[in-house]
Amino acid sequence: MANFFKNLKHDTHIYWLSLRTQFNASAALRGAFITQVVGMVLNNSALILAWLFMFGYFGNINGWSGYELIGLQGINMFIFGVVMLMSGGLSDDLSTRVDQGSFDNFLTKPVSVLSQVASSSVEVSAVGDLLMGLGIMIWYAAYAHASLAGTLLFLVVVFEGCILFWCFFLLLPGLLAFYLFDSDRLVRYLASLFLDTSMYPTGVLTGALRTVLLLVVPGLFMGAIQIDILRNLHWELVVVGAALSIFWLIVSLWLFKRSIRRYESSNLIGVR
Amino acid sequence: MINAYWQVVKTSAHEDAANAKRLIAGVSVSVIRIGLIAAIYGVAYRKLNHASLPYANAIWGIGIYFGLILNLGLRNVFKIVNHEVSTGMVEVGLIKPLDWRLTKVCQLIGKNGLEFLVGLVAIPCALYMFVGLPDTSHISIVVVLSFILLTILAIVAAASLFLTIGLSAFWLNDAKSVYRLTDKVVLIFGGGFVPIALLPGVVQSIIRYSPFGVYAAPTQLFNPAMVANLPATLISAVVWSVLLLVFCQFIWARVEKRIEVNGG
Numbered sequence: 001m002a003n004f005f006k007n008l009k010h011d012t013h014i015y016w017l018s019l020r021t022q023f024n025a026s027a028a029l030r031g032a033f034i035t036q037v038v039g040m041v042l043n044n045s046a047l048i049l050a051w052l053f054m055f056g057y058f059g060n061i062n063g064w065s066g067y068e069l070i071g072l073q074g075i076n077m078f079i080f081g082v083v084m085l086m087s088g089g090l091s092d093d094l095s096t097r098v099d100q101g102s103f104d105n106f107l108t109k110p111v112s113v114l115s116q117v118a119s120s121s122v123e124v125s126a127v128g129d130l131l132m133g134l135g136i137m138i139w140y141a142a143y144a145h146a147s148l149a150g151t152l153l154f155l156v157v158v159f160e161g162c163i164l165f166w167c168f169f170l171l172l173p174g175l176l177a178f179y180l181f182d183s184d185r186l187v188r189y190l191a192s193l194f195l196d197t198s199m200y201p202t203g204v205l206t207g208a209l210r211t212v213l214l215l216v217v218p219g220l221f222m223g224a225i226q227i228d229i230l231r232n233l234h235w236e237l238v239v240v241g242a243a244l245s246i247f248w249l250i251v252s253l254w255l256f257k258r259s260i261r262r263y264e265s266s267n268l269i270g271v272r
Numbered sequence: 273m274i275n276a277y278w279q280v281v282k283t284s285a286h287e288d289a290a291n292a293k294r295l296i297a298g299v300s301v302s303v304i305r306i307g308l309i310a311a312i313y314g315v316a317y318r319k320l321n322h323a324s325l326p327y328a329n330a331i332w333g334i335g336i337y338f339g340l341i342l343n344l345g346l347r348n349v350f351k352i353v354n355h356e357v358s359t360g361m362v363e364v365g366l367i368k369p370l371d372w373r374l375t376k377v378c379q380l381i382g383k384n385g386l387e388f389l390v391g392l393v394a395i396p397c398a399l400y401m402f403v404g405l406p407d408t409s410h411i412s413i414v415v416v417l418s419f420i421l422l423t424i425l426a427i428v429a430a431a432s433l434f435l436t437i438g439l440s441a442f443w444l445n446d447a448k449s450v451y452r453l454t455d456k457v458v459l460i461f462g463g464g465f466v467p468i469a470l471l472p473g474v475v476q477s478i479i480r481y482s483p484f485g486v487y488a489a490p491t492q493l494f495n496p497a498m499v500a501n502l503p504a505t506l507i508s509a510v511v512w513s514v515l516l517l518v519f520c521q522f523i524w525a526r527v528e529k530r531i532e533v534n535g536g
Contacts, residue, residue, distance in 0.1 A: 029445075032444065032445075032446065032449060035449045035450075036448070036449040036452075039449045039450075039452055039453040040452065042453060043452060043453055043456045043457070046456060046457050046460050046461075047456060047460055047465075049460070050460040050461070050465050050466050051465065051466065053466050053470065053471045053472065053475065054316070054465075054466045054470060056472070057470045057471075058316040058317075058319070058320065059319075061315055061316045061319070062315060125448075125449065125452060180293060180294060182294065183294065185294065185298060186294045186297050186298060186301075189297065189298055189301040189302075190297075190301065192301075192305075193301050193304060193305060196305055196308060197308065200308060200309065200312055200465075201312060202308070202312065204312060204315045204316070205311055205312065205315060206315070209311050
């Protein structure tokens with residue numbers, strides 16, 4: 001057990017060092033860095049505007065108005081920003097590296113493979129998501145007159161959302177690369193499917209589809225549930241979220257460990 | 273020469289056909305995404321007594337966006353161009369007798385072609401199951417011919433736009449930020465999330481006369497109000513497609529002066 005904690009400390013230290021180096025390298029081109037951050041903020045604003053047009057046309061839908069939609073997008077952006085900043089290397093790189101045979105690089109070092117891949121690149125535009133998301137989240141909490149208990153539960157569910165997003169958007173789709181060749185496009189499809197379940201105003205859904213989005217593909221934990229908790233203190237959803245995030249985190253890590261065994265080292269041959 | 277480009281398309285298509293699992297999964301994901309949108313709009317439409325755009329027509333419009341625009345994946349030409357420019361691989365492409373830019377577009381069409389064709393069958397079937405048939409009382413032969421022309425123009429405009437963005441990597445080294453900004457704005461104002469007919473009138477007019485209008489035009493096939501604006505939409509689409517093509521050519525001419533080929 002003592003050995004486990006020693007390794008964990010060592011791996012975490014290397015992970016932070018690697019992440020910091022990657023971030024500094026990405027931010028070195030100051031103009032490109034600022035363009036990406038500002039670009040992402042504009043992007044997100046355009047997305048909110050588009051959905052607001054929908055609510056403008058239909059009015060309130062199942063108790064959801066444009067305000068809830070803005071809140072949802074804010075939480076979504078924040079979770080996306082946090083996860084992409086901390087594990088950007090898993091987003092595209094895992095499947096590409098496995099397909100191209102350059103995954104070998106990570107297997108030869110005495111550090112956790114997952115932490116190496118996660119910190120191998122940083123998505124700087126995620127800073128824009130994070131900052132804008134944080135601003136909107138604070139605004140929505142004030143708008144919803146959130147109580148202290150509600151705010152605390154809200155923060156717990158945001159954390160659960162980060163874990164689920166990391167599993168469903170980054171790691172699980174990426175693992176397909178170990179089972180299917182040229183899986184890059186499919187990985188992107190599956191990841192964006194999960195993103196859609198969280199980005200669309202799925203909070204308006206009821207019945208079987210809501211249950212699916214709550215338990216099977218838990219996209220509702222990327223914003224919709226947080227909004228519900230701020231409005232009505234659904235503590236039972238916090239428990240469901242905790243159970244789901246622990247379950248999927250264990251499954252994802254176990255699958256990753258198992259999938260690595262299928263990796264076959266290869267020499268990279270490029271035809272141009 | 274056309275035969276050579278056709279061979280590029282065919283070779284890339286063979287590569288795609290070899291991965292049947294990916295093909296099926298790719299189309300399935302598109303169908304699920306449309307199903308999700310149909311469910312959300314289903315809830316929204318339930319409370320409306322009268323809508324300017326019928327529910328089925330709204331979802332079929334979004335289905336066209338997924339089937340014709342997203343599945344053909346022409347925006348991904350940016351990724352290929354950006355990658356080749358930032359890694360220097362572009363040098364190799366330039367010494368070949370085929371136009372490098374056209375080759376990249378053909379490779380992409382070939383690579384996505386099969387999935388695109390399967391989607392053209394699967395998506396309408398799924399739409400029929402989700403929402404039934406749309407109201408087509410406004411569709412005449414003129415509308416169908418215009419739709420075909422608008423789709424071709426949308427393909428030309430998309431290829432030119434995303435090629436140009438990719439070429440900007442010659443100055444920026446990595447043009448991802450420009451791509452991300454354009455891509456989502458195009459998605460939003462192209463009718464991918466909210467059908468154009470549901471947007472406020474002023475926004476609809478702005479989109480119609482902007483480059484996004486070319487992108488959005490094919491998704492309006494099932495919008496009855498589109499017929500009245502058809503001539504304006506067509507003229508705007510032709511003008512913007514030509515402008516984007518000319519601009520891409522202009523940027524390419526600047527790029528050619530800028531390229532420095534390293535030996536090795």
